[in-house]
Amino acid sequence: MNRKGCDIEATGINYTIYTQKPQPPFKIFNKDQQVTQHQQPFPDPDTNPRARRVLREVSCHAKPWEVLAIVGPSGAGKSSLLEILAGKLTPQTASIYVNQKPMDKSRFKKTSGYVTQKDTLFPLLTVEETLVFTAKLRLNLPSLELRSRVKSLIKELGLTHVANARVGDDRVRGISGGERRRVSIGVAVVHDPEVVILDEPTSGLDSNCAFQIIDMIKTMAETRGKTVILSIHQPGFRIIKLFNSILLLANGTVLHQGTVDELNLSLRLIGLEPPLHVNIVEFAIDSIESIQQQKNQKSSNLEQDIITASTNRITQGKFTLQQLFQQSKVIDLDHDHEDNKDQEQEQDQMITDGFANSRFFEAVILTHRFWKNISRTKELFAYRTLQMLVSEALPVFLQEREILMKETSCGSYRVSSYAIANGLVYLPFLLILAVLFATPLYCALVPNFIVGNSVISGVIGSFFLFSGYFVSKQGKCLEYLFGKCLVSGEDVLREQGGYEDDGSDAPKGDLKVPFFEFFWTFVVLIIEKSA
Template sequence: MMPPQQEIDIAGRIPAINRSENVSVHAEPTECPLGDSSTNHEIHMPEKLQMVPCPSSILSKALHPITLEFEDVAYKINLPTHAHFMEPKTDRAILSGVTGIVRPGEIMAMLGPSGSGKTTLLTALAGRLPGKISGGITYNGQPFSSSIKRKTGFVTQDDVLYPHLTVLETLTYAAMLRLPKTLTRQEKLNQAESVLVELGLTRCRNSIIGGPLLRGVSGGERKRVSIGQEMLVNPSLLLLDEPTSGLDSTTAQRIIGTLRGLAQGERTVVTTIHQPSSRLYRMFDKVVVLSEGCPIYVGNAYRVLDYFGSIGFVADAAVNPADFLLDLANGVAPDTKQGDQQEFHADDQNSMKQSLISSYKKNLYSGLKVEIHQNFQDPNSYLTRRPSSHSSEKEWSTSWWDQFNVLLKRGLKERRHESYSGLRIFQVMAVSILSGLLWWHSNPSHIQDQVGLLFFFSIFWGFFPLFNAIFTFPQERSILIKERSSGMYCLSSYFFARMVGDLPMELVLPTLFTAVTYWMGGLKPSPSNFIFTLLVILYNVLVSQGLGLALGAILMDVKKATTLASVTMLTFLLAGGYYIQHVPPFIGWMKYISFSYYCYKLLLGVQYTEIDYYECAPGGVTCKVLDFPPIKQLGLDNKAYDVVALTLMLVGYRLLAYVALRMGQPR
């Protein structure tokens, strides 16, 4: 059985720490659990939590404490049916009638076997669960809002981080984006440094995060970086999904100890945890135990063994309470021997689960409802202490321009390995030199060859940027969803920062390509002709890139977007005016939606004029360039019309990409 309450408080609770009410980045050193102000990460912890000096300000009090209440929360999903189409759709209940309350200063842990609905419930409490949720979830008696979102930290089970940024860079950029503009840049840097020290990340501060194909910091260190990003904003409500998964016992102890310290700062902490040790379990104030989406216990952690003992399930004195609860949630009785489990049939397990659910409804449910309703009437409750009107959500947001600058710098650092990769430069320059050799000093009288080179310009710099841009948004989808859900920045600042950040390499490579191939290919050796040719190619690159961004944003699937892009570019290639001059009228309209058509036409207009001649027959017979069939079909006039058409595509494709992102992302 669990020790008496007084003993639990000694082992599992941190004494109250006297802190000032105001949040300050330059907070005085205080004491925090398992803090790490040096590079020595060895922690010897007996039954008590160690208290060590901590320079961090993340343990200061929350600005606006939040009491989280949830009543009869239920959630269903529609299961796809593969039978006859007339068969009605079936629903599966993920959550059913979950009720509870957690106040500032408390840690609530959600326990249960895999698939019991822990993550779904946590996501619902964070306001990030799609679909319709029945029941009520309130924050200080109010529904979820943008203001609540900015006061909430949410740490997902999967660490969604940029792999090529270092630990310090990751926390610094998050601080620049999430901390209020009332703080100076140095104060934000100090906050990032404090979090880094507090979480024991000093040794790996300059190590890259890494990913599946890139070696970086360890899994535990990545988890701490994810938690640190949420700690930066001094959240009033902190929700964490499996924060100790994949961590060793010492690191897990440090993480939960830090959460304990955060809760002592009048924060509300809710976490899912799969199988905590007895030491970790003693740090929790409240637990929610789920079995197939239904609660079998909700209440104080130290009373759980007494409760189950009162309904006939007595735990062994030496058992870990968490293991005992998981056995019950799986329908395994505590007195079932290991060798007898094979004879414990599924019907018996289901019967036991239903018995536990019924006992919860009979013994605990009504008391939880009374506790929630009494909390509304308590004059000392946080529900009655609303934040003042001057503390609006704008207080915690940076300006659009600051968001743009930070996102631009972060994007350039993250993608520098990709933009300036030797393989990509080699790819472009190899094609440039090869095409220059194939068209080596082509004779102006061989107009067919020169026209072919100009068409190659329009096609190559349509394909290459298009297929590079397709990967942009699908690759960053998870990070974009996470950061937008946290209210870190507005979508427009991210979108424009990404557009500007891609320009250097998108424009440098075609410039080098054109500079090499143009002069090797024997085109008009005039600086003005070269400059205008380069400008047309660069404009075509931007239009093509915009189409790739739009396809990627709409489909958010690289394979589907690549397939559609291949069909689109093949259509543009055939309708570009080079291979077929006499297109049937019923399909001739396709050339007007092809940017390759307008680019090719502009390149011809830059290279030739109506008074140019070429040798059309042996013996020095010359003909007007305008009479050459491919050029005659397209014409050399209406350049302004072609520029306007490309401009509309340039703006239209990017606008389409933005709208697709807006519709697919949280606001």
């Protein structure tokens, strides 16, 4: 595999979000009314009140073997920039070059690793299992080689002592937050990507733990030639020293890109004196307003200089330094052309038809993973089976939805394989449910098909009807509307003690019939998808 590294250069990134007018619920399905965030329905984002300019003319450069840190206050646009660089978001304008070639998004997503701010892991799997399943899905390697690769990754991540412990989450007790972050990083790098993009890898961790994680990432970049781009809120003293380059972002504009020493120097050049022993990045974030004022003034002077220079050039027929630099770059590109060709061939061989496994093997691996998750629930298996069928089949999917979206968006496997595997695992449970439903009805209640059918329809109908009374206060808006508007039996609900005791019309949060959740979350999902 190519070890030359991956150079990423982005210029002129402009990203604007257009918020939509609230629409009547039934117009959601009207295709003509739909406007995606990325289409530009309004010509001028500066004058449009519904436009929110997230990034303006952002440029950045990330080099192999180095760590580029994107810093800035909350809402500066760090996550948006990372998602654009990872090929997950499409801005209105941008030129992104990967090794001096325009970025091929689908290819880049497969050959890079993206770590989201939130850990999306299966809580019931162990650390080793999590990494083994991901490795199986992403790499087409013999079992022994795959296991030894995972073992060495676990060692590199510093997780050997918890390799057999369950990952856990807020509800299921498992490994610590810092260790979970490491597992998320492991999942993103198990296929040895050349580029690793991490959104706030240290969020929620204490300073020591944060340092250990960044130190580990830095070691990965230095020893394996990876290009690392990460965002970070408030890096401590020790952490700052690990960054090769810092990009200071504020209100969607770049105020600085360079080393920490260069940041220090530019602050001094604009008349800001960082006190001794003060964290320079924190100082820069605190002084953003002053830096921005200076920058605006500078750019208006610069604009004037450019106009003068271009007038001179036209009159004298000379080239600027930048133009000469561009020309030399073209010559370098010719030299690199042959190298790049070999490199691409190697990568093409690796990616083959885009997935590491055939559809059949993907379904087998995913079935195995589902089965492990389902069989490891705390409750008794039989009870769990029934409970899951009635109330959790869809919630389980919703819990896994983020993982599914993350994994399929980076090309780990096909959505159809997930559907097949899920179907295979749930099939026996559905069969059990069908038998449980059918037996008493058939034996005790039902003399013929028509009556049987009516009874079943009645039971299911009651579920949907009465569950409307018990909508969670924190529940989704649509659910609440349904409970309030379509089913107007408020008195029944009051009698049942289904409303809050303070006399308000908010239904009690703990009275929630799962079937309702089941059905309406599904409807909400479909609506979200079609919108």
